[in-house]
Amino acid sequence: MTFLSKAASIAAVGFSLIGAPVLAEGFPDRPLEFVAGYGPGGGHDTMLRTMARLMEQEDIVDVPINVVNKEGGSSAVAMGYLNARKGSPYHLMSITSSHIATPLTSNIGLNYADFTPIARIGIDPELLVVNASKGFESLEDLKAEGRMLNVGGTATGSIEHIVTMQLAEKTGMELNFIPFQGDGEVVTALLSNQIDFAITNPGPVSDYLSSDKFKALAISTEERVDSLPDVPTFVEQGADIKISLFRGLTAAPGISDEERDELIAMVTKLFETEAWQKEYIEPNAVVPLVVTGQDFADYLGETEAVYRETLGELGMINN
Amino acid sequence: MDAINNLLMGFGEILTPFNIAIIFAAGLIGTVVGALPGLGPSAGIALMLPLTFGMPEASGLCLLTGVYMGTMYGGRITSILINAPGDAPAIITALEGYPMMQQGRGAMALGISAFSSFIGGLFGLLVLIFLAPVIASYAIYLGPPEYFLLMATGLATVMLLAGDQIAKAFLVTCLGVLVSTFGSDYVSGQIRFAFVPELIEGIDFVAIIIGLYGLGEVFYNLEKRVKLNLGKPGFRMKEFIPGKEELSEAAAPTLRGSILGTLIGIVPGAGATVATFLDYALEKRLSKKPETFGTGNIAGLAGPEATNNAAVPGSLIPLITLGIPGSGGTAIMLGALIMFGLRPGPLLMTTSGDIVWAMIAGLVLANVFLLASNVLLIPVFVNLLRAVQGNLANVVIALCVVGAFSLAYSPFNIWIMLIFGVLGYLMKKNDYPTGPFILAVVLAPLAENYFRQSVMLGQGSARIFLDRPISLTILIVMALILALSVFGQIRGKRRARQAAQAGE
Amino acid sequence: MRASELLLIAGTAVFAAVIGVQSANFQYFSKQGFGPGFVPMNFAILAVLLAAYLAVKARLKTDGPFLPQGISERLKAAFPAIATAALLFGATALMAFGSVLAPLYAVMVAISLAFLGHTIARALVVNAVTLAAIYGIFSLWLNIPVV
Numbered sequence: 001m002t003f004l005s006k007a008a009s010i011a012a013v014g015f016s017l018i019g020a021p022v023l024a025e026g027f028p029d030r031p032l033e034f035v036a037g038y039g040p041g042g043g044h045d046t047m048l049r050t051m052a053r054l055m056e057q058e059d060i061v062d063v064p065i066n067v068v069n070k071e072g073g074s075s076a077v078a079m080g081y082l083n084a085r086k087g088s089p090y091h092l093m094s095i096t097s098s099h100i101a102t103p104l105t106s107n108i109g110l111n112y113a114d115f116t117p118i119a120r121i122g123i124d125p126e127l128l129v130v131n132a133s134k135g136f137e138s139l140e141d142l143k144a145e146g147r148m149l150n151v152g153g154t155a156t157g158s159i160e161h162i163v164t165m166q167l168a169e170k171t172g173m174e175l176n177f178i179p180f181q182g183d184g185e186v187v188t189a190l191l192s193n194q195i196d197f198a199i200t201n202p203g204p205v206s207d208y209l210s211s212d213k214f215k216a217l218a219i220s221t222e223e224r225v226d227s228l229p230d231v232p233t234f235v236e237q238g239a240d241i242k243i244s245l246f247r248g249l250t251a252a253p254g255i256s257d258e259e260r261d262e263l264i265a266m267v268t269k270l271f272e273t274e275a276w277q278k279e280y281i282e283p284n285a286v287v288p289l290v291v292t293g294q295d296f297a298d299y300l301g302e303t304e305a306v307y308r309e310t311l312g313e314l315g316m317i318n319n
Numbered sequence: 320m321d322a323i324n325n326l327l328m329g330f331g332e333i334l335t336p337f338n339i340a341i342i343f344a345a346g347l348i349g350t351v352v353g354a355l356p357g358l359g360p361s362a363g364i365a366l367m368l369p370l371t372f373g374m375p376e377a378s379g380l381c382l383l384t385g386v387y388m389g390t391m392y393g394g395r396i397t398s399i400l401i402n403a404p405g406d407a408p409a410i411i412t413a414l415e416g417y418p419m420m421q422q423g424r425g426a427m428a429l430g431i432s433a434f435s436s437f438i439g440g441l442f443g444l445l446v447l448i449f450l451a452p453v454i455a456s457y458a459i460y461l462g463p464p465e466y467f468l469l470m471a472t473g474l475a476t477v478m479l480l481a482g483d484q485i486a487k488a489f490l491v492t493c494l495g496v497l498v499s500t501f502g503s504d505y506v507s508g509q510i511r512f513a514f515v516p517e518l519i520e521g522i523d524f525v526a527i528i529i530g531l532y533g534l535g536e537v538f539y540n541l542e543k544r545v546k547l548n549l550g551k552p553g554f555r556m557k558e559f560i561p562g563k564e565e566l567s568e569a570a571a572p573t574l575r576g577s578i579l580g581t582l583i584g585i586v587p588g589a590g591a592t593v594a595t596f597l598d599y600a601l602e603k604r605l606s607k608k609p610e611t612f613g614t615g616n617i618a619g620l621a622g623p624e625a626t627n628n629a630a631v632p633g634s635l636i637p638l639i640t641l642g643i644p645g646s647g648g649t650a651i652m653l654g655a656l657i658m659f660g661l662r663p664g665p666l667l668m669t670t671s672g673d674i675v676w677a678m679i680a681g682l683v684l685a686n687v688f689l690l691a692s693n694v695l696l697i698p699v700f701v702n703l704l705r706a707v708q709g710n711l712a713n714v715v716i717a718l719c720v721v722g723a724f725s726l727a728y729s730p731f732n733i734w735i736m737l738i739f740g741v742l743g744y745l746m747k748k749n750d751y752p753t754g755p756f757i758l759a760v761v762l763a764p765l766a767e768n769y770f771r772q773s774v775m776l777g778q779g780s781a782r783i784f785l786d787r788p789i790s791l792t793i794l795i796v797m798a799l800i801l802a803l804s805v806f807g808q809i810r811g812k813r814r815a816r817q818a819a820q821a822g823e
Numbered sequence: 824m825r826a827s828e829l830l831l832i833a834g835t836a837v838f839a840a841v842i843g844v845q846s847a848n849f850q851y852f853s854k855q856g857f858g859p860g861f862v863p864m865n866f867a868i869l870a871v872l873l874a875a876y877l878a879v880k881a882r883l884k885t886d887g888p889f890l891p892q893g894i895s896e897r898l899k900a901a902f903p904a905i906a907t908a909a910l911l912f913g914a915t916a917l918m919a920f921g922s923v924l925a926p927l928y929a930v931m932v933a934i935s936l937a938f939l940g941h942t943i944a945r946a947l948v949v950n951a952v953t954l955a956a957i958y959g960i961f962s963l964w965l966n967i968p969v970v
Contacts, residue, residue, distance in 0.1 A: 072727050073519035108516050156508030178775045179506050184643030192459040207664030316508050486877055493870035494835050497842050500863045507859040541903040541938050710949050713931040720927055721957050725967045730918040737911055749828040767862050774856035
């Protein structure tokens with residue numbers, strides 16, 4: 001996991017810019033199309049629309065940007081759509097873990113390596129969260145319970161489930177993972193103590209953490225993050241778990257290296273603006289660890305290996 | 320009375336000419352968008368979103384909530400006029416409203432349902448204003464076991480929708496369950512029966528109902544060479560505004576529907592759907608003329624329509640108090656709140672109370688405007704229908720095809736809609752009830768998942784249903800209702816037999 | 824028994840049988856409770872049984888022959904529905920070439936001429952106006968890329 005060794009996000013962005021070609025005069029010379037694999041109003045859609053709006057506002061591009069929704073099949077439909085636009089540098093697709101998981105669990109004949117990875121925008125770390133009324137203070141306290149604990153998260157085979165499996169394996173705890181539909185149901189279940197703890201992104205629980213209703217006992221990053229300085233990592237507490245949800249962008253297959261570099265330069269310019277930090281990164285509680293180009297492709301490869309292993313154990317690999 | 324002060328403050332915020340104009344326009348646009356098959360709150364809000372950039376927060380939220388409420392009103396229009404409901408709670412509206420249209424009372428059906436929608440929405444809003452925190456603090460104790468029991472109760476209304484053809488109803492129920500199993504199953508993580516990638520997320524429910532009702536009806540009418548004769552376009556107000564007689568017939572069902580909708584609408588997922596079907600069953604039970612249900616019964620139209628709209632504010636309660644969206648529409652509202660820089664969650668009321676109360680005041684105002692504009696719009700829609708009645712089959716076909724296309728911007732859902740159109744035609748022709756089928760499609764996956772989650776929460780034991788006080792209470796109530804109805808039937812049969820013997 | 828009911832029952836039974844066989848690929852029971860194969864398998868079996876029951880019941884009830892009689896007349900009566908469905912399936916296949924509205928227009932004109940008794944001129948104009956209105960609402964106003 002080389003990406004984390006790079007320091008803060010902005011530094012990483014700056015680093016990747018060194019040696020990048022000067023923005024070629026005139027690119028993009030045609031309207032751009034941003035492809036969302038989910039419907040209007042969803043996370044992908046709002047991210048791409050914010051990107052499109054800020055790129056025009058900050059004069060990063062002077063052509064129109066259209067956001068199109070190609071929903072269906074846990075992003076499989078959008079992957080098929082982008083694949084059909086081989087060689088066109090005018091399309092960018094937002095991706096997250098489904099970009100890795102869907103090709104493994106269903107037989108769509110495409111995977112991340114067929115596309116041209118552009119950039120990881122940031123990560124959503126996973127937190128281990130308990131209801132504060134239970135009085136747990138650390139992973140040790142949970143272990144000391146000595147019974148099978150109920151764990152809430154979204155969907156079997158999700159990243160929350162993978163963290164739970166790794167936790168059980170690395171600490172010897174007996175964990176019973178219960179898949180809920182969406183973060184909201186997980187939060188409700190934890191509020192009313194129907195589960196012992198939840199594995200979740202910071203977004204849905206941040207208010208509960210700041211009002212001391214919930215307490216986060218561990219975070220899945222390699223080092224503590226700035227937004228949650230008091231939350232120790234799993235690694236600190238002797239459980240070697242370093243896996244997070246990523247948000248990124250990928251382009252159509254078969255575009256030239258120059259075109260790829262121009263797209264990278266274009267989005268990195270956006271990520272450096274203050275407006276992007278204010279209007280996307282902060283409200284969505286994303287940890288802005290940016291990696292681009294080949295580094296991002298390597299990261300996707302490592303992530304796929306982790307998914308392949310755990311989904312294989314669950315009998316979910318379908319090709 | 321904190322709530323009243325807050326609400327007045329909210330009204331103070333929004334009562335500017337600009338905001339009032341915005342709410343009114345948004346309601347109208349929402350009504351039109353909601354009336355188009357295949358388009359609902361998400362399309363309406365996505366359409367309006369670009370306009371809100373640069374507006375003050377309160378105005379922007381008024382715009383979005385106005386559109387949201389408007390689509391809820393608009394959904395009834397196509398249900399009644401062309402038998403193409405846009406979402407599951409609107410199916411009952413089609414079931415009772417469309418026969419009224421065929422009898423030439425379409426305008427009346429639209430009028431009655433507008434009034435019931437208004438009362439239901441208002442009732443739900445009042446509960447939201449005064450009781451939201453109380454309800455939310457109890458609602459969190461509901462979990463998968465309670466949800467499962469509720470879904471099971473909803474499915475049990477199949478018996479009531481079946482009429483006298485139990486075997487046919489069960490066959491279509493099974494078919495509905497099978498159709499609902501397509502796609503990814505988040506409890507096991509497996510993807511079931513995805514023969515093509517578009518099926519990974521299951522068969523789109525809206526494509527199913529557009530086909531089953533809208534297109535199926537067109538096929539049937541073409542075969543029977545049904546000719547509508549709705550007369551020439553006209554503007555006699557008496558036709559559109561329900562009179563004393565209709566209103567008194569609709570009053571009690573509307574009130575019952577409002578209460579049921581608010582209570583059950585809080586349940587995430589299919590709360591509104593279950594509530595409308597339960598209310599329909601209740602009204603049929605209470606009716607003196609249960610045989611007229613399905614042929615344009617006013618109580619059967621008014622009650623569920625009130626339920627449907629009362630559930631809208633009900634589903635906003637978990638969103639506002641806990642930051643948890645309970646339905647597709649509220650998930651979009653959540654996105655809108657975030658886009659305006661608010662942080663939905665338990666602290667929303669403390670940190671941004673003024674904006675939330677302005678939004679609630681906007682909802683109250685939108686509800687009033689929508690009643691007015693919908694009553695005024697009835698002649699427009701009815702006369703539109705009259706203008707195209709000679710070519711209605713083609714208009715409906717075109718709306719259904721383009722509506723299905725707009726679900727995912729691809730022809731895939733047109734195929735789905737066509738297949739279910741043929742199914743709807745065959746069912747209608749042979750008198751197979753469609754209600755049980757749709758109910759199974761909506762509720763079966765929820766019941767399946769909640770049951771599995773319950774057993775998982777109980778770490779492999781089904782005792783969890785008995786260990787939790789709320790679920791135990793629901794079980795006891797269900798057992799009592801069952802026992803009472805069985806007892807009543809036995810007694811009824813015995814009486815009938817005695818009467819027969821006495822008559823001999 | 825009517826041909827259309829037989830088609831409905833048989834179609835349901837075949838569909839259920841396919842799902843039932845496919846669901847054998849999924850676990851019937853899982854570690855806790857039932858697996859992803861449980862519901863489809865059981866309801867497929869139930870559907871096949873109910874379909875058989877309905878067919879047998881219809882057989883016992885009617886005095887006439889089990890298989891539908893006078894199919895050609897029945898088909899004639901149902902021709903408008905069958906033809907419309909067939910036209911729509913064909914048109915949807917043509918939509919793979921990119922346009923939704925063009926094949927739709929052809930179907931609408933055909934229906935107008937064959938079943939609604941419109942003259943050619945009226946069929947062409949009325950349906951063009953209808954589609955223009957729909958194009959205006961969906962594509963120009965709502966920005967849905969339907970062409």
